[in-house]
Amino acid sequence: IICCPPPLQMQFMLLFSRQGKLRLQKWYVPLSDKEKKKITRELVQTVLARKPKMCSFLEWRDLKIVYKRYASLYFCCAIEDQDNELITLEIIHRYVELLDKYFGSVCELDIIFNFEKAYFILDEFLLGGEAQETSKKNVLKAIEQADLLQEVRLGGGDLHGI
Amino acid sequence: MPAVSKGDGMRGLAVFISDIRNCKSKEAEIKRINKELANIRSKFKGDKALDGYSKKKYVCKLLFIFLLGHDIDFGHMEAVNLLSSNKYTEKQIGYLFISVLVNSNSELIRLINNAIKNDLASRNPTFMCLALHCIANVGSREMAEAFASEIPRILVAGDTMDSVKQSAALCLLRLYKTSPDLVLMGEWTSRVVHLLNDQHMGVVTAAISLITCLSQKNPEEFKTCVSLAVSRLSRIVSSASTDLQDYTYYFVPAPWLSCKLLRLLQCYPPPEDGAVKGRLVECLETILNKAQEPPKSKKVQHSNAKNAILFEAIALIIHYDSEPNLLVRACNQLGQFLQHRETNLRYLALESMCTLASSEFSHEAVKTHIETVISALKTERDVSVRQRAADLLYAMCDRSNAKQIVAEMLSYLETADYSIREEMVLKVAILAEKYAVDYSWYVDTILNLIRIAGDYVSEEVWYRVIQIVINRDDVQGYAAKTVFEALQAPACHENMVKVGGYILGEFGNLIAGDPRSSPLIQFNLLHSKFHLCSVPTRALLLSTYIKFINLFPETKSTIQEVLRCDSQIRNSDVELQQRAVEYLKLSSIASTDVLATVLEEMPPFPERESSILAKLKKKKGPGAVSGSELEEGKRDGGELNGGAERGIDAAATIASNASTPSPSADLLGLRSGAPAGTAAPSASSLLVDVFSEAAPAAPSAVAEENFLSSAPNSCSFGAEECSPPLPESDELLNKFVCKNNGVLFENQLLQIGVKSEYRQNLGRMYLFYGNKTSVQFLNFSTAVTCPGELQSQLNVQTKPAEPVVEGGAQVQQVLNIECLSDFSEAPLLNIKFRYGGALQNITLKLPITINKFFQPTEMSSQDFFQRWKQLSLPQQEAQKIFKAKNAMDAEVLKAKLLGLGTALLENVDPNPENFVCAGVIQTKAKQVGCLLRLEPNAQAQMYRLTLRSSKDTVSKRLCELLAEQF
DSSP states (O other): OOOOOOOOOOOEEEEEETTOOEEEEEESSOOOHHHHHHHHHHHHHHHHTSOTTSOSEEEETTEEEEEEEETTEEEEEEEETTSOHHHHHHHHHHHHHHHHHHHTSOOHHHHHHTHHHHHHHHHHHEETTEESOOOHHHHHHHHHHHHHTTTOOOOSSGGGGO | OOSOOOSSOOHHHHHHHHHHHHOSSHHHHHHHHHHHHHHHHHHHHSSSOOOHHHHHHHHHHHHHHHHTTOOOOSOHHHHHHHHTOSSHHHHHHHHHHHHHSOOOOHHHHHHHHHHHHHHHHTOOHHHHHHHHHHHHHHOOHHHHHHHTTHHHHHHHOTTOOHHHHHHHHHHHHHHHHHOTTTOOOGGGHHHHHGGGGOSOHHHHHHHHHHHHHHHHHOTTTTTTHHHHHHHHHHHHHHSOTTTTGGGEETTEEOHHHHHHHHHHHTTSOSOSSHHHHHHHHHHHHHHHHHHHSOOSOSSHHHHHHHHHHHHHHHHHHHHHOOOHHHHHHHHHHHHHHTTOSOHHHHHHHHHHHHHHTTSTTTHHHHHTTHHHHHHHHHHOSSHHHHHHHHHHHHHHOOTTTHHHHHHHHHHHHTTOOHHHHHHHHHHHHHHHHHTOSSHHHHHHHHHHHHHHHGGGOOHHHHHHHHHHHHHOHHHHHHHHHHHHHHTTSSSOOHHHHHHHHHHHHHHGGGGTTSGGGOHHHHHHHHHHHHTTSOHHHHHHHHHHHHHHHHHOGGGHHHHHHHHHSHHHHTOSSHHHHHHHHHHHHHHHHSOHHHHHHHTOOOOOOOOOOOHHHHHHHHHHOGGGSOHHHHHHHHHHHTOTTTOHHHHHHHHHHHHHHHHSOOHHHHHHHHHHTSOHHHHHHHHHHHHHTTTOTTOTHHHHHHHHHHHHTTHHHHHHSOGGGSOOOOTTHHHHHHHTSSOSOEEEEEOSSEEEEEEEEEETTEEEEEEEEEEOSSSOEEEEEEEEEOOGGGGGTEEEEEOOOOSOBOTTOEEEEEEEEEEOSOOOSOOEEEEEEEETTEEEEEEEEOOOOGGGGEEEOOOOHHHHHHHHHHTOSGGGEEEEEEEOSSOOOHHHHHHHHHHHTSEEETTOSSSTTSEEEEEEEEOSSOEEEEEEEEEEETTTTEEEEEEEESSHHHHHHHHHHHHTTO
């Protein structure tokens, strides 16, 4: 019988501003709304209290929080204790790159006004908390293809042509 | 106004968001939202049919409101309508709404599933991906029921687009995590494993997450993935930085995939095939070499990605724990990181080294970094990094450096962050006890601990110092002197008063000869603290006072006066009043002889495993204990008679006995002059790996057994010499019917823990005999016998146990079990040893019961009832109706039935209150299929239990065993 590490699962990703306003939340484990709000409140407080130059990782409850600040926004992932912190940090960075490329030097306002796009991009990149497609080109291709479809009336099979 | 409005701008939405942003107060925001909600509600209810665009816009507004933190209780239907829109963006918004605001409303789930089904069947990749994303985001049981069988087909079909495959793989992973019973890979297994060879890196990246999770649960079926993963990894590691085009990230080829490959390999032991293993070792070496190369870019992303792979590789090296060369190289690499300018790397290096410290190959290499780690503890600016440094110091501590490390931790405590003080205190207390060579050092350390961080010193810690002082007469005088000095401080912590009170009450006489600490001075010192203390401490001090009357008759009148005063004898606290009254009376009427007997010095405490260690484990939470312990804890937690608390304690006891030589063992080892440390490390490393095939002792034991048989046992102890089984042995046996691990037996002297595992008709059981006393057990021997016809039914093999069990030590014995045919009796375990002069002779029933050889069988309702009818001969059935002994909690019942080893079949019995189970008992001679039905009657607090199997004895025995469980 083989002794295995338990399956690891990213628990959630939160984007919030320096003022503590939540801009995006993605939950990869089932939790009640009440619990989600409680976690968000606690975590935003904890992360905002940290000084610059501190380590990007911190233990929180029995999870590990990996976070990084980009301009006015904090990007914050909760992973399990045994999971890889550095690669998670780069997941955050790649997501920022994707947003940046899509919006053209992204800022907080883009994410506020186009929150749905931020979700779509995230879903193309990470699904169920796992990297689905790490190539920047491929993710953006998928999103742009969808944008092209926006006002096209979709008949039976004419989609394949696009 | 929006800075960018890309894609399809929804003007109304942008205006609304601007409005909200312009709100000056929370009230204004709520007002604006309520206005919008009213507007949307009227639009949805209006007579005029909304066009798709408006519907999308309003649904999107609702979503925005929800994400602001407000509750949304309508709009779900409109969102579901959008799913079947023929406009892509409308569909997309519909899916987003559903993903974020899942509602278990069954009516809607049916509609949602219907829309998903259509999109999956559309053969339009963009639609299929949307539908798969939605399933992956929601991941509910209902969705698993609807799609778990369809998605594997999509995943492996030859004509599926790559992007759809990627989504399908991760979608399936999510469903597997929520409903593993519904995702059956079966025929797809090998095609899924071969996705590791896919040309498209994105497909491999997605698929490997699924494969890793499936491998963790079914390692045997997926083990071909090892060689595929190694060759994929090798290709990536050796590729030039431009080979992988867009999958290269800041000059690092495929970092995410590399990490996932290394993680997958951690599900398996080192590859057996020499060529594969060689290739893998080469990969690991290359990764370590690359860490030494100059960076290809100055960007932090480059070094992060590179080091992410490095840390995952080191995790794999530690997991294998078999390549000393790689372990030491890993340690050296981490040593470099300890001084890196990046805080993140210092943090990770400290963390990773903690695991390396526990490997025998790298423990010494880790120790060479002690000075760096100590300076990290002192100088790091970030508390999370300091915490890691403290953890590492704890992990690298051994006899050689204990004094230095304890001293450093103590001085750190003076300024340590409040959040980590309690844990630090426990760690210092444990190390001080574990590595105490002279006890004055131990006493000093603990008293310092109380002085520096008294608030964080839990009861366990100060109880423990008293236990040790009482048990060791060579330290008692020193302890009395030291507490006396410590109490001189004008403000000392209440815990110090407690320890001081207790110790002076017992051993104050040892320092009373010195006029500076005469009895009266001792008393006055203690009593000066009395009024500042809490009730429990005052109660303790009152007991000290009466002890003083016995120790120092000259203090009698002073103390009696104190007891007699109103604040004592009429104290409003009942406990204090009672003590004062009783002690006063005792001191006035009892003769000196009686007083001396009643107030005699405390007898030595029975040696037991340190409660501090258990406390640290509890505090550390599930993260600190390994998977199997955790599982045990959970299982016990679900039990009625076990009780959660006890279950965890038992687990912690076993765990701590297993993973570290028990602290008491070390202390006592010193006294008896035997190096307790020598046997312990090898035993402990064995125990940690109790379930791994790699454990070196297990296989050889099997090989030798056939020759040795039980001859040495049987000649020294004939069966007739064995005592009859203890009266409670049946009860003890019943405790283990639904679980495999726990404490089998415990008395004043001996504790016996059990861990066992079964496969098919074979089993292996580990017995742990722990000597709870401080004295050696001599002539220790054990014998397993199979009485009567059990001899031909069950084969139990073991080697003789060690003849001497040191005080406080633990020995392990492995039993190999083979079930030849079904059986009803339990084998007997007889234990004999000499403790002091007396021969101890204990016979127990070994918890090996027929249900341990169950293989669970899943079957449909139809199959179940068909087989149920086939087994209709009267002798094939056994039935019992009995009163519930515990609360009738469905979850607990389920946990027990699963613990029994059968499959619990859902939706089979027409009455949802009932439980039905199916399984096959594997014996060497034949397999016996069994069906079980348990019908609880909550009103009458009764159960009816029915067993049917092809063998009458099996039905009967299972029925007997189970009737005791509920």
